[in-house]
Amino acid sequence: MSDDSRRVIVDIKGVAKHYGDGDARVDALRNLDLSVHAGEVVALLGPSGSGKTTLLNIIGCIIGCIIDPSEGQVSLDGEMVFDGKWLRGDLRRLRLDKIGFIFQAHNLLPFLNATDNVALVLQLAGKTAAQAQARAQELLDYLEVRHRARAMPxxxxxxxxxxxxxxxxxxxxxxxxxxxxxxxxxxxxxAGIVKDLLRKLASEQDACIIAVTHDENILDRFDRLFHLRDGRLENDKGDKP
Known part of the structure; x- marks a missing residue:
């Protein structure tokens, strides 16, 4: 394993998120620490309301009065982006450059074909139409779905x-x-194929992958499992599946 593959990509220290005040206060996250390295695929597990999606949104820099952390530090790819407040003026650019999102519903734009759905993200990041199309075709080929490049969702x-x-x-x-x-x-x-694919991506793209899941059949495909309950990590370092 290369030195870079052990680099901490997501580093969270003392992150808390609460809603309301006094007797009405609800603590979604409580003094949470989490570190994930390049090449790792980790799972966030826990019952509904345990704080999994809130944590994922904070890592993804989804801002607004509802999602902003109440306290703590968030470092992404070596850059401190939150330390009691957001330190980046343009979080949209940060998301475009460093963060990819995969959801339960694929959320593809229904009026664009497969290639154009991928190319649109690249054009938003400043690529030319030709560059975006070429990169989209390359990725669809890599994921073995290029034969559906012109198909509508x-x-x-x-x-x-x-x-x-x-x-x-x-x-x-x-x-x-x-x-x-x-x-x-x-x-x-x-589901197993997709999880194997995510592991391949983490290794070949030198990325870290953090997934919220309830699917117990694929837990053995993760490097570590983090269990959340009532906004706290029940295990600080993550269990090996």
Whole structure:
């Protein structure tokens, strides 16, 4: 394993998130520490309301009065982005450059074909149309779905649509990939294929992948499992599956 592959990509210290005050206060996250290295695929586990999605949104720099951390530090790819307040003026650019999102629903734009769904992200990041199309085709080929490059989302199978969504998440070669129940809409065999694919991506793209999941059948494909309950990590370093 190279030195770079042990680099900490996501580093969270003392992060808390609460809503309201006094007797009405609700603590979604409580003094949470978490570090994830390049090349790692880790899972966030826990019951509904345990803080998994809140944590994923904070790592993804989804800002607003509802999502902003109440306290703590967040460092992404070596850059401190939150220390009691957001330190980056343009978090949209940070998300475009460093973070890829994969969701339970693929969220492909229904009026764009598979290639254009991927290329759009690249054009938003400043690539020319030709550069965006070339990179999109490259990613669809890498994910073995190039034969569906011109298909509209409504004509893709669930597995094909999820691969296109993963290609879109990889468009700008992010160091951080956040996945929220990425296999929930897939049957077990395809869910396993997607998880194997995520492991391949972490290794070959030198990225870290953090996934929220309830699918116990794929837990052995993660490097570490982090269990959240009532906004706290029950294990600080993560269990080996």
């Amino acid at each position: 409504a004509l893709l199978s669930g597995g094909e649509a999820q691969r296109v969504a993963i290609a879109r998440a990889l468009a700008n070669s992010p160091r951080i990939i956040l996945a929220d129940e990425p296999t929930a809409a897939l049957e077990s065999m395809r």
